[in-house]
Amino acid sequence: MVDEVRAGASGEAENTPTEPPRAGIAIHGGGAGDRIYSVVITVFALAVPALLLLIFAVVTNAAWPALKTFGFGFLTSSDWDPVNDVYGAAPALYGTLVSSFLALIIATPLALGVAIFLSEFAPPWLRRPVAFLVDLLAAIPSVVYGLWGIFVLIPILRSYVMPFLRDTLHLGATPFFSGPAYGPSMLAAGVILAIMILPYISAVSREVLMAVPRSQREAALALGATRWEMLWGAAIPFARSGIAGGVILGLGRALGETMAVTMVIGNRQEIAASLLAPGYTMASLIANQFTEATSDLNLSALMAVGFVLFVVTLIVNAGARWLVWRTSREAGI
Amino acid sequence: MPVSDANALLGAGDTALASPAPRMEVRGLDAFFGKVHAVKDVSMAIPEHRVTAIIGPSGCGKSTFLRTLNRMHETIPTAYIRGTVHLDGEDIYAPGVDAVSVRRHVGMVFQRPTAFPTMSIRGNVAAGLGVLRAVGERFDVEERVEEALRRAALWDEVKDRLDASALGLSGGQQQRLCIARALAMEPGVLLLDEPTASLDPISTEKVEALVHQLRDGVTVVIVTHNMEQAARVSDQTAFFLHGEMVELSPTSDLFTRPRDSRTEAYITGRFG
Numbered sequence: 001m002v003d004e005v006r007a008g009a010s011g012e013a014e015n016t017p018t019e020p021p022r023a024g025i026a027i028h029g030g031g032a033g034d035r036i037y038s039v040v041i042t043v044f045a046l047a048v049p050a051l052l053l054l055i056f057a058v059v060t061n062a063a064w065p066a067l068k069t070f071g072f073g074f075l076t077s078s079d080w081d082p083v084n085d086v087y088g089a090a091p092a093l094y095g096t097l098v099s100s101f102l103a104l105i106i107a108t109p110l111a112l113g114v115a116i117f118l119s120e121f122a123p124p125w126l127r128r129p130v131a132f133l134v135d136l137l138a139a140i141p142s143v144v145y146g147l148w149g150i151f152v153l154i155p156i157l158r159s160y161v162m163p164f165l166r167d168t169l170h171l172g173a174t175p176f177f178s179g180p181a182y183g184p185s186m187l188a189a190g191v192i193l194a195i196m197i198l199p200y201i202s203a204v205s206r207e208v209l210m211a212v213p214r215s216q217r218e219a220a221l222a223l224g225a226t227r228w229e230m231l232w233g234a235a236i237p238f239a240r241s242g243i244a245g246g247v248i249l250g251l252g253r254a255l256g257e258t259m260a261v262t263m264v265i266g267n268r269q270e271i272a273a274s275l276l277a278p279g280y281t282m283a284s285l286i287a288n289q290f291t292e293a294t295s296d297l298n299l300s301a302l303m304a305v306g307f308v309l310f311v312v313t314l315i316v317n318a319g320a321r322w323l324v325w326r327t328s329r330e331a332g333i
Numbered sequence: 334m335p336v337s338d339a340n341a342l343l344g345a346g347d348t349a350l351a352s353p354a355p356r357m358e359v360r361g362l363d364a365f366f367g368k369v370h371a372v373k374d375v376s377m378a379i380p381e382h383r384v385t386a387i388i389g390p391s392g393c394g395k396s397t398f399l400r401t402l403n404r405m406h407e408t409i410p411t412a413y414i415r416g417t418v419h420l421d422g423e424d425i426y427a428p429g430v431d432a433v434s435v436r437r438h439v440g441m442v443f444q445r446p447t448a449f450p451t452m453s454i455r456g457n458v459a460a461g462l463g464v465l466r467a468v469g470e471r472f473d474v475e476e477r478v479e480e481a482l483r484r485a486a487l488w489d490e491v492k493d494r495l496d497a498s499a500l501g502l503s504g505g506q507q508q509r510l511c512i513a514r515a516l517a518m519e520p521g522v523l524l525l526d527e528p529t530a531s532l533d534p535i536s537t538e539k540v541e542a543l544v545h546q547l548r549d550g551v552t553v554v555i556v557t558h559n560m561e562q563a564a565r566v567s568d569q570t571a572f573f574l575h576g577e578m579v580e581l582s583p584t585s586d587l588f589t590r591p592r593d594s595r596t597e598a599y600i601t602g603r604f605g
Contacts, residue, residue, distance in 0.1 A: 219447035219511070221408055223461030223518060224437030233460065237451040 056310065063304035066297060074304060080269045080285075082294060087301035089308060091269050095186065095279035096309065099261060100254035102190030102275070107198045108247055114198070115205035115243075120231055131206065138199040146263030149192045154264060157191070158183040162276055175273040184266035187275040192260050197250035204246025208239040241324045248320040255313050258283035282309040356381040356522060356552040357402060362416035364397050364406055371397040373576040374416075379522070384544060384553040386567030386584065388560055390599070394576040395556045399524050402554060403439035404432040421521070437464065440515030440551075444527040446507035448499035455495040457510055458482060461518045477517050484550065485513035486543050505536020509543065516551070523547065525555040529562065541566050560600055564588050572596045 066087060067074060077088025118131050162181035166172035212235045220234035221227075236243070258281075266278020267288060282305050293299045355378040364372035372394040379385050379402075387395045400406040401414050404425060418425050425435045448457050458478045465472070478495070482488040487509045491502070499510055508528060515523055525544065529537040544566045547553055557563050563570050564584060571581040572593070580593045591597045 215443060215445060215447045216449070218405065218408065218443065219449070220460070222403065222405060222436055222441035222443075223514065224433055224464045225461070226433050229464060233463075234449060237449065240451065 059303055059307050059310060063300060063307040066300035066304040067307070069297065070301075070304075074301075075308065078269060078271060082289075082292075082298050085295055085297050087298070087304075089282065089285070089301075089305050091271050092280045092282040092285040092305060093308060093312070094271050095189075095265065096255060096281040096283065096312065098275075099186055099189040099193055099265065099279070099281055100251060102186065103193030103197055103254045104247065104251055106190060106194035107201055107250060110194070111198045111201035111246070111250070112205055112243065114202040115209055116231065116236075118202075119206050119209040120227065120235070131203075134202055135199050137195065138203075142196070142257065142259040143263075145192055145196055145260035149188060149260060149264040153192060154183040154188050157181075157185070157188055162187070166276065176275055179272070179274045179276050181276050182266065182278060184264055184278050185276050186265065186272075186279040189261045189265040189279070189281070190275070192264055193254045193257055196257060196260065197253045200253060201243075201246045201250040204249060205239070205243045208242030208246070209235060211242070212238045244320070244324045248317060248324070251320065252313060252317055255316065256283055256309070258287050262287055282306075282312075355379060356421065357554075358419040359402070360417045360419075362398070362401060362414060362418065364394070364401050364414045365412065366397075366409065367411040371576055372401065372414075375573075375578045377571060377578065377581055379552060379554060380569070381552050382548050383568040384548050384555060384566050386563035386570040387554065387556045387573060388558075388563045388570060388599075389573035391558075393573040395573045396526055398573065398578075399526055399554060399556045400441075402522070402524055403436050403441055405436070405441060407432065434468075437461075437468075437518055438520055439522045439524060440518055440520035441524040441526065442508070442511045442515055442528050444530045446504055446511050446531070448502070448507045448510055450498070450500050452499060453496045454491050454499050454502070454510065457499045458513050458517050460514055465518065481513040481517035484516050484547070485509045486539065486546070487513055503536065505532050505539060508532060508536065508540060512540075512543065516547075520551060522552045522554065525553065527556055527558060530558060537562075560588070572599060574599070 070077070070087060074087065074089055075093060076090050077086075078090045079086045079088045080091075081087070114130075114134055118127055118134075122130065158181050162177075162185075166177045166181065171177035216234050216238050217230055220230040225233055261281050262284035265281060265284060267280055267284060268278040269280055270277075272279065285305055286302050286309075289298075290302055293302055357379040359375060359377045359379070362372060362375045363370065375398060377385075387399065389395045397406060402418060406412050406414060414426065420435070420438065424430070425439075449460060452460065455478055458481050459474050462472075462474055462477060479488060479492075482491060487506060490506060491497075491510075494501075499507065502510060508531075512523075512525075512528070528544075529540050532540065541562060544553055544555060548568075555563070555566065567584045569581065570584045570587045572579045572587065572591075572595075574595055580587060580591060580596045582592065586592075587596065588600055591600060
């Protein structure tokens with residue numbers, strides 16, 4: 001009834017019949033209002049997937065000329081030559097995947113550590129401020145991360161971290177840390193992405209850890225487990241599918257992140273095994289070149305990069321979700 | 334089951350186990366949650382190889398009292414106790430005594446089954462054994478698991494699916510699994526906190542039969558809402574009211590000729 005009154009007052013549902021007289025329990029009243037309400041919310045609910053499909057259709061359509069011209073070679077070729085109208089997105093595809101996974105490798109243990117500290121060990125007076133500050137990392141604009149990356153992170157990486165990894169730890173002997181340390185690099189992109197996705201993974205992990213029922217924790221403690229054993233034996237296994245969900249959320253952010261990565265990755269169209277070498281990502285490629293795209297095929301190639309990014313994000317998300325679904329189904333939760 | 338049947342059952346037990354030494358002894362115990370005084374000045378001897386039941390209305394402090402016996406009480410922030418609890422002559426609250434090691438010797442099963450959902454049946458029973466190995470005990474895990482499941486009267490039902498998820502078991506089976514998990518640690522004392530409160534009558538019957546069998550190998554303290562259950566499974570019963578222990582008597586006496594008028598009022602259903 002209240003809904004009807006409100007709808008009538010705001011003038012959105014003029015067809016609403018006048019309120020039936022209140023006689024006992026209304027078992028057949030309010031039918032029209034309910035129908036209008038359900039139609040409206042159904043439209044809202046369907047609008048979102050429809051929008052997704054529309055974007056996918058437009059991108060696919062615009063990418064079609066380039067995909068038709070270069071075929072599967074678009075994914076394997078490293079040539080990106082607007083002068084000769086030849087395009088291949090392999091370095092950008094490689095860079096997107098490597099920088100995102102690098103970010104996950106760095107961010108996941110840190111974020112989990114933060115979440116465990118905040119949910120299990122932090123004294124109550126410290127819990128809120130620290131959680132708030134960690135969450136605040138997500139509020140910093142991407143371009144500010146980029147600037148910080150250029151003026152703070154890259155000099156530190158170039159002067160200390162890269163020489164340390166390459167020479168002091170002798171990792172330069174492997175292809176992954178060999179070559180000169182310019183600064184702008186896959187490593188810089190991975191580190192900046194790690195900082196950017198950390199609050200997402202940490203916030204989700206913290207929430208799911210705090211949601212582990214007290215009974216599960218007590219069951220472990222009653223078996224003579226220490227807090228640490230209780231945490232790893234009962235709480236984290238119970239929360240693991242939620243934690244995996246947080247990691248997926250972070251991965252999704254990392255795959256699509258554009259501005260900060262563009263500013264620190266070096267933007268070079270070349271696949272290099274070394275993390276010290278510059279690279280490219282699909283998002284950076286599109287952002288850098290859209291204004292300069294001259295030919296129709298060039299534009300279409302950029303759309304095709306967008307299409308590939310779209311598909312990669314979809315596959316990674318679907319795969320990760322399937323993984324979560326499978327582990328939680330095995331566990332029966 | 335009428336009370337008289339229970340008495341017949343208990344009579345046999347009483348003669349077989351004449352005046353055993355106290356396994357646990359509680360003296361002048363007060364338990365608090367911050368300013369709330371939940372258990373008031375309770376003293377009780379818990380004899381070996383006997384089942385001690387604790388009954389009383391909701392909020393009478395019986396669960397809190399039980400949780401002081403394995404130092405689970407103090408895992409709640411602001412909770413603390415005064416008084417002493419001795420296990421085999423040793424004060425478990427003495428300085429230098431590790432609460433974690435107390436809990437290895439005094440097992441506990443909760444109101445709702447708390448099977449670990451990500452573990453198999455075998456994994457659940459073996460869940461605490463890693464802790465024992467860490468302190469230097471040596472044993473065969475498979476043997477321990479089988480023995481614990483047999484003692485919990487669950488072996489025949491699960492022996493063919495030890496690697497299946499524990500959540501595939503019924504509520505009653507899960508509760509016996511939790512008992513098996515506690516027994517695998519080979520505790521001297523087993524605390525049961527309303528173990529049948531969330532179970533159907535048939536599962537309840539199985540758990541009760543099990544409790545009665547268990548006392549040969551372990552000292553049992555059971556908190557229960559259900560007076561018939563206390564009458565069926567226990568050798569001595571304590572009645573708690575408003576945080577105080579009103580009466581502690583042999584079970585047959587408490588239910589047939591209670592010494593305190595409040596006990597009588599409670600067991601005859603006048604309140605609670």
